[in-house]
Amino acid sequence: xxxxxxxxxxxxxxxxxxxxxxxxxxxxxxxxxxxxxxxxxxxxxxxxxxxxxxxxxxxxxxxxxxxxxxxxxxxxxxxxxxxxxxxxxxxxxxxxxxxxxxxxxxxxxxxxxxxxxx
Amino acid sequence: xxxxxxxxxxxxxxxxxxxxxxxxxxxxxxxxxxxxxxxxxxxxxxxxxxxxxxxxxxxxxxxxxxxxxxxxxxxxxxxxxxxxxxxxxxxxxxxxxxxxxxxxxxxxxxxxxxxxxxxxxxxxxxxxx
Numbered sequence: 608x609x610x611x612x613x614x615x616x617x618x619x620x621x622x623x624x625x626x627x628x629x630x631x632x633x634x635x636x637x638x639x640x641x642x643x644x645x646x647x648x649x650x651x652x653x654x655x656x657x658x659x660x661x662x663x664x665x666x667x668x669x670x671x672x673x674x675x676x677x678x679x680x681x682x683x684x685x686x687x688x689x690x691x692x693x694x695x696x697x698x699x700x701x702x703x704x705x706x707x708x709x710x711x712x713x714x715x716x717x718x719x720x721x722x723x724x725x
Numbered sequence: 726x727x728x729x730x731x732x733x734x735x736x737x738x739x740x741x742x743x744x745x746x747x748x749x750x751x752x753x754x755x756x757x758x759x760x761x762x763x764x765x766x767x768x769x770x771x772x773x774x775x776x777x778x779x780x781x782x783x784x785x786x787x788x789x790x791x792x793x794x795x796x797x798x799x800x801x802x803x804x805x806x807x808x809x810x811x812x813x814x815x816x817x818x819x820x821x822x823x824x825x826x827x828x829x830x831x832x833x834x835x836x837x838x839x840x841x842x843x844x845x846x847x848x849x850x851x852x853x854x
Contacts, residue, residue: 658846724845
């Protein structure tokens with residue numbers, strides 16, 4: 608049976624209708640499909656390729672959309688299915704990382720070939 | 726420890742030797758010169774490129790780590806980018822310390838660290854050439 612707000616001291620004068628736990632769970636599940644958690648929302652990341660990697664992949668810089676849970680390996684292989692990542696390193700926001708670490712909130716992913724400075 | 730890192734597209738100009746303190750007993754300078762033979766072939770020069778923000782950050786970390794192991798007072802690091810003709814310097818490093826031992830070890834290891842993972846690359850011709 609519905610209770611009036613004034614009975615339980617709430618503001619607004621709106622009538623509160625209690626729902627069953629089962630119904631509440633169904634609504635929650637449905638809402639998550641429409642509004643996924645923030646950490647699963649697609650993000651944009653700048654993909655950089657240097658030296659031999661630029662030659663191989665044909666670009667120096669491009670913006671790609673990915674999920675934060677996606678790894679550098681998955682992103683590159685999605686864009687370039689024939690990519691051979693042997694001898695290449697990945698860097699996220701200026702720090703070396705493994706090819707299989709999720710990009711998370713990184714803004715920049717670089718493909719780093721063997722270095723030869725000096 | 727003072728660390729100065731620079732990248733330049735121009736020929737390297739060796740900066741004036743300003744000693745950081747009156748306790749400096751050794752100053753070492755190193756220049757990496759482009760040689761004519763590159764992987765067995767004669768070249769007119771080399772083209773250098775860098776992922777500059779990451780190169781700077783990585784170098785900073787390496788030089789700070791080396792300074793903790795071989796205490797020095799100051800290091801100046803200059804790397805030239807772009808086309809560098811044979812006979813010209815692509816790299817300049819100056820190390821200042823109280824004693825020569827630390828300076829010699831720091832200098833040698835800093836070049837090794839550079840070649841380990843600092844994102845700088847050379848090639849025999851400019852991209853697209």
